[in-house]
Every structure is written in C-alpha cells, then in structure tokens.
Amino acid sequence: MRLLINKIVLFLSTLAAVLGLIFLFWILITLTIKGVSALSIHLFTNDLVNNGLRNLFIGQFILALIAVILGVPIGMAAGIYLQEYSFNNKFASFIRNLSDVMMSAPSIVIGTFVYAIVVNPVGHMNGWAGAIALAILMLPIVVRTTDDMLGLVPKELREAGVAIGAPKYKVIFNIIIKAAKVGIMTGLLLAFARIIGETAPLLFTSGNSQYFTLNLNQEFPSLTVAIYTLATMPDKHLVEIAWAGAFILTVFVLIINLLGRYITKEKK
C-alpha cells in the first residue's frame, strides 16, 4: 500500500514537472522559430521608422543603464545601512518589510506611480520617467541583495578590520564589501536582467519612439514597449519584427542570467 502511494505521488509530481516544462519549451521553441526566421542584419542597422530595431535596443539599454546608475547607489546605501549600521532596530525591520513588499508590487503600479509624480507634472512622457520607474523597480532587489550578501560576511572579519585600527566606514568599504563582492555583483546582474525585460513600467512613462534619440526629455525608444505595440499591428511584417525583438531580448536576458550563475560558480 505504501509502495503504491509512493508510486502515485512520484507519478503526479513528475507529471506536474513535465507539464510545466512543456509550456516553457513551447514558449521557447515558438519564440526561437518565429524569432530566428524574422532575424536579419537589417534589424540591427535600422531604426523602427525603417522597420529596424536599432534605436530600440539602444534606447532600452540606456533606460536600464540610467536605472542602474540611479537605483544601485541608493539601494546599496540602504542595504549597507540595514546590515552595518541599524543593529536590527525597529526602523530597520520596518524598512526591510517595506522593501520586501515593494519587491512584489506589480510593475504596472510603479509605472502608474511614476506617471503621477513625473509624467503628469512635466506634461508629457519622457525617458527620465521610464528610467526612474525602472530604478524604483530594481531598488528593493538591490537593497535585499546587498543586505543579504553583507550579512553572509562573518562578523569576525568586521572585528578584525576594527582591531587593526580601521574606522568603521573603511572596514565596510575596504573589507566587507570586497568580501561580499561576488554575491552583490550577481545580485546586481540579476536585477539588471529583471528590469531590462520590463514593459509595464515604461508603457506610460517613457513611451516609445520611432527614431534614434539620446534626448531623455522626450519619449524614448524602448524595445519592450515596441514589441507590445508591434505585436498588435495588423501588418504581418511588423508582427514578425516583434517576434525577432522578443527573441533577441530573451537571449540577452538568458546570457545575463547565465553570466550571473557563472560568476557565482567561479567563486566556489
């Protein structure tokens, strides 16, 4: 009887795993077939106005990069505060909880928020708003990663730094962060991978642009928003471009994730 239950449970769990994987591979295979067939050099050398994706790649990357520049210092500073300076007081646990809640906030909500505080006062969508939305989105991930990774550094190392006569901030910046470097780097990479594929926070903050631009004060080209728009177009060719864009984005995110894993493995 026990053997039978064992077999049933094994069967059911295998079935569930296979079912999950089928859909995953289905998505990937469809994406690959449709994406690869639409790939061409033309996409990389032309902007959206000429049915290319060049300005979108660059635009998306710039948005994510600015988000990193805005979000990482603030997030890391908060993480350092939580782990090194707060001594787990009430305020720290409040911030930790708040940050965790923010992590699970739907990204569209963050988009709406930025629309209200940036786009509305300015009067039109712009690149800064998109970058700010992405920065807010990555902030809790950076806070959490920094907090957790610094927490893994043994306290003896802090004591050893202080015992040699280093002021606290030097212990943190010269020793503790270095010791946690790999973990933090991996976390930042994953945070970057997370925001580079986001659509919802950009949809009504930075919008999209057909043309190549570096001017963040106007609507800014975004690959994800373009995929969303192109996919709903009646023109078959434009839908194909959307597939190509989605495929490239997926490959890019995959590479970043693999890179993150590789760095972590190298350390061990």
Add this chain to the structure above:
Amino acid sequence: MNKVMDIKNFYFTYAKAPKPSLKNINLPIYENKVTALIGPSGCGKSTLLRSLNRIHDLYPGNKYEGEVLLKDLKTEEMENILEYKKENELINLRQRVGMIFQKPTPFPMSIYDNISYGLKLMGKKNKSELEDKVEEALKDAALWEEVKDRLKDDARGLSGGQQQRLCIARAIAVEPEVLLMDEPTSALDPISTIAIEELVAKLKDRVTIAIVTHNMQQASRISDYTAFMYLGELIEYGSTEQIFLNPKEKRTADYIAGKFG
C-alpha cells in the same frame, strides 16, 4: 617588572543582560610576558580579552565599569582606556593593542595588501618603506619564506595555519604594545599550532601577549602568568608554574586536573 596593562575592579555587562558577565576582575598584564587566560567555556575569558581593545564597542549597549589601564609609551603613565570616547582614541587604542581571532581572518585582498593595510591606516605611504615593513612583519611571523614569491596572490588562498600567521604578521606590522590572542590555535592542525606557539615565544621580546586558550598544555607551555577564570570571576592568578604545580584554590586545582571544564 612593569605592568603594561592593569585591570582594576572591572565589570562588564552585555547589552540587555540582567547581570554582569565579568565581576570584579583585578589582573595585571606584565610587559614582555605572556599571560594566559584559562577556564571552562562561558567563564568570561574571551569577554575579558575583548574588553582590552574595546572591540565590544562594535555592538551597542555593552557596558564597562571599573578601570582598564594602559601604559602611555611617552609619559609612562597609566591611562584608563574605558574613558576613551572619540573614534580617534579607539582607533589609536587598537593600533596599540592588536588582536588575533580564533578563526583566521585574512582580508579579501592580496597577501601584501593584508599586511600593509594597517600601516597605510597609520598614514605610511612611502612605497619602499611599506615594502620593507611588510617583509619584516612576514619574517617575524615566520611566513616570509612560504609567501615571498606570491605576495600579490589572494590571502584567502593560503592554508589555515598560514592565514593565522598572516594575521599575526598583519597585527605586528603596526608595532602594537600588546597583542591579544583569542584561542588562536583552536581551529588549526597540530603542526600549525606548534608554529604559532613558537611564534608567541619569539614575539614576546617585542610585544606583550595576552592569550585565551582552552588547551591547558598550551597555557603551561607558552605562558609566564596564568589567570584562571570561572563564572565571570577571576579565581586565581599567578605565575604559570605556581598555578599549574601549586594552585591555592581548589577550583583551580580541579580544573587543571580535568575534573570539570
């Protein structure tokens, strides 16, 4: 004989603890001697050692009472380190009173940078002077021959025993007056342990050493004075010979004989 440090009527209470962990400790630390602190787990020997460079200050709420005197090198006067308030004073204290931990604590940087770190903090910038000091410290810690060809390598790649000697080199590079060692060999193999013990014997000409150890043989081998602690109190203090051969207190005798601990 000169006292480098003198602990008088010292009480220590951890944050939020209802009672002090150390009660009325009176203990001299003599210059260029090795003082061993022994006693069963939880007796407060590490707590006492960690008070001597005020490393407890890293965590808020801990309370010191009484006096811990440290001799000022220039004036020869004894100064109460518990009165230090500013970070500068504490940094200065820790440069004068170094510390070695139970687990080796190499910094995540090269062997060379590990040793020069403390020197740079003291404001030494001259490159050739730094190089000389690093070499000298590594030689003093009996590590130079093993690492001289790979000073640029990550210090975390060294073996446990080498790491511990590196930490000793790092501590003595800044030329402290006192070196506190908190069970420095308990995480090491027997060969590395012997190396560290020999090092302690060699170093005591230059630096006063206070060492916490669980290992009674170690205390008898390397120390000149021994303090036996039990439940936060100093039960007996004397020359190592006297403590081990002719203890006055029954608890000391029982502990040394291995009847509890």
